[in-house]
Amino acid sequence: MKVKYNIDIVASSPLRVIKRRVSRAMPDSGKMKKPDVKLVILGDMNVGKTSLLHRYMERKFKETISTIGGAFFLKQWGPYTISIWDTAGREQFHGLGSMYCRGASAVILTYDVTNWQSLAELEERFLSLTDTAKDDCIFAIVGNKADLTDPKVLEVEPEEEGTGQPPVCSPPTVSPIVRKQVQREEAIALYGRILRYKLQDERSSLPAERMCFETSAKTATMWTCCSRHCLTWSFPPS
């Protein structure tokens, strides 16, 4: 199954974009118009945030170096200018996260499907950074490196943690954490907890099936049981 990787964003609640009319003109040195919507990608180091963005912006997979501080891109979505912030997952830069998230309309929480700890970190370390995001911020949980999942491990796993063989792991970085493959159900459960944390009503929010999916920046393939095989959000005119 080969599906075009797609985080192009399409349809939902009209509350999402509240354009700030109070124009704080950008300082003399700015060169581009002020973005209308901010999207932030969060996640532990090495989960592939930068790679996902490359895939999205340039439609290719290339070698990355661990992001320093943060980087951002501008993208035109119809009439809106979207700024997409790629954050650094390294602990050292953790403190900058809430500033990046300030006023964000969407947050993509990224984990590495072959690294259970990276999912846990989302809740422990990254979720609180989103306190500065907009109240009606949209969340998506993306499991990257799905190309590395080992189906055998998934079958064995229902038993107790640690009894399963450590799965074949992803590239070079050596992590002290015991890697364990993540199942999509765990991400969906996390999504529910996030909504509760954010005091968002689960029924009126975007369904977990659509907002949690697994993908691979490397092969540009999506593994998900959602019917549309793509994540769709929307930024309708305000």
Next chain:
Amino acid sequence: MSVKAFELVPAVERELLMGDKARINIECIECCGKHLYVGTNDCFIHHFLLEEHTTPKGKLVFSAQKVLHKYLGLKKPVNELKAASALERLMVLCDNTVIVVDMVNLEAVSSGGAKIKGVVAFCVNENPVNGDPFCVEMGVICAKRRTVQIYMVYEDRVQMVKEVSTPEQPCAVCLDGYFLCLALSSQYMILNYSTGASQDLFPYDSEEKKPIVKRIGREEFLLAAPGGLGMFATAAGVSQRAPVNWSESVIGAAVSFPYVVALDEGFVTVHSMLDQQLKQTLSFRDGHILQDFEGKVMLASTKAVYVLVPRPLERQIQDLLAGHRVEEALTLAEGAQRNIPKDKFQIMHRRILQQAGFIQFGQLQFLEAKEHFRKGQLDVRELISLYPLLLPSSSSFTRCHPPLHEFADLNHLAQGDQEKVQRCKLFLISYLREARSTEGANGCREDVDTALLKLYAEANHESLLDLLASDNACLLADSAPWLEKHHKYFALGLLYHYNGQDDAALQLWVRVVDGDLQDSTRSDLYEYVVDFLSFCSSLDLVWKYAEWALQKEQKVGVQIFTRRAVSDEQEAQMSPDAVIKRLHKYHQATVLYLEHLVLGRRVQKEAFHTHLAVLYLEKVLSLLSQSPAPAQQVTEAREKLQNLLKESSLYRVQLLLDKLQDTDLLLECATLHGKLEEHDKALHILVHRLKDFPAAEDYCAWASASRDQGYRQRLFHLLLGVYLGPDAPGNEHTVAAVDLLNRHAVMFDPAHVLRLLPEGWSLQLLRPFLCGALRGATHARHTSQVALGLARSENLLLKHDRLKYRGGPVLVSEKKGCQLCHNTFTEPDCVCLPGGVPVHTHCAAQRVRDSPRKRQSTNPSNHT
């Protein structure tokens, strides 16, 4: 990292400042216009005048001249200096006290009010909300715990206007509008001193490392962040630019758009704010202070002061382009847009885009190159001129100066790599095609089209012909030799034609057809020429080349005339008569042309018909004269002749008849007799000489085809007469006669026939005829009886209707009233309404007039 954005130029050298006193260090500097103030650790303020000079080589140098130095008398280092030029005051931080001194004589202003005690650090608001030009707003961090105070500094006094407390002890401050940007001991924050609202930015351990807080523009600050980052933050607490990556040991930072300059232990680094990339590194030891003053970036070690002089933007861009760093060059140019007047920027930007395009072109990145050429509105000829010989020699184009690229020409660029050359040529083809379809070729269409033609010709490109066949501006003088060189004679002919030189075109094509020149573009060039001539409007040319075309192949050549639009014939030169006269020599062509006139266009003119018939006849005769005569051809030729003789009625019959005398063409003879209505002669020939009875019957049918039944019957009777006539020997004709009768029974009048038939014939023999005749007669009788019956019954029906309408007797009396007007009848004339109701004639008429639609229902019937 090859941009040279800044040059490090010494401003105040060590000797000037401290001579040989080794223990004296620079603590702080302030620059304001030409005035440079330096504070030292031995509590001195030095005042210099800094003059800028340009050396003959174009280098910028500074010469400093010491004006004054002043000892503050505290034995403590001078920590900070800030000038308020409008007030001519200098604010000095020394020994935790801010004092205000005169900028000129460095004397403390007299009144004791101009002093603030217990100060850790202070800053000046460069964007004050209060617009009073005669005071300066100052933010002060107090040694007293966790407080920031706002002061107004006037010429002779200072006044505190606000005091705000902070959650932690601040250690660095910057002010913009109402916003204080503070470095606290464990984080940075924004504090609105007017509303008291605060906004945490991010954690930073100020105790561990000296924080940097730097205003870079309206409501935007640059801060040192963990990991040696330079973070941008707005007063609203968001980041609008990605951070720059300094080293962990960064000491100071300054902004000189579009660059962020930072100082660490060994280097000055220059990052672009536009793409966050490191652009330049200057080695600088013992760096101590880096600050920008009104756009001028100054740098100080502990012993000397330097200026970082920005190199002109265009030079930087040119450097980037020279390093083939196209994207960076463009980013830099576009980032500087707002600092350059619009028209000047546009010219510069265009040029950079064009240069960028050529760089990418040189790297064969055609897509990108094209985009840049398009955006930079490149004069296409710049590109064409790279390709040797493509621009017409008459073109007035000269390359732009200074040149947009480093290439002499395509060969230089490709370094002999033929594949590269080819790819470049293909690119130019597509580029020129696009330029033609947009306004890109405005003003130089000739150059563009001629270049395109040359490329097409060279590449054997199929679009060459399309180009020439459509609207184009190819220069003949320049293109002709090129096309000849590439043996594109057909194309050259088209070009001649496009330029109204049909004669030259035809001459060329004729030579190709004749094999004098080689060009395989069209294998059917001869047919093409014929077709061309059939449309050619110059009759002289047509005659000139028709001869040639006919000599080659009459059958094809004649199409020059047969395909010609009829309207052309209005001209006497092209009238059919004239053509036939010309075609005289060419027998086959004449025949074809006449066929075209007579059979194709059905021209009703005796001369053509006769001519054609005679030619057909001659053909038959000539075939027959061969021995042995080719049977197949004879049959075909005769068929044609016969058809013409039968179908046409315009030719001169007698003339042909004369020519047919003494020949064996009896069938044709018969036809001709038929045309003269000499049916007996014709039938005689058919029956007695040809003995072809079916032909005789056909003749009857043909000769009477457009006549009435009686005429036809007469002909059949005539034929019967010939069969039964006195000069009919034997019973051969008897059989024919019987067959005729039996087959065409209806064509005969039986009574007449019976009278004619010899007595001896058996009834049995004529059974089909008689039966047919009888049946025909009976049928006719029955049919007429049926018709009669039908007519009668129709008549009866009508009568019935009439009676029905009339009804019974209608009584009209003077006592009886009219149904419509209710007056009595005075006269017997009346009209009966359906149902027999009598009304006045005029009432009925009135009613009919009033309701025209009911007209049918009133069926007037007069009754007297």
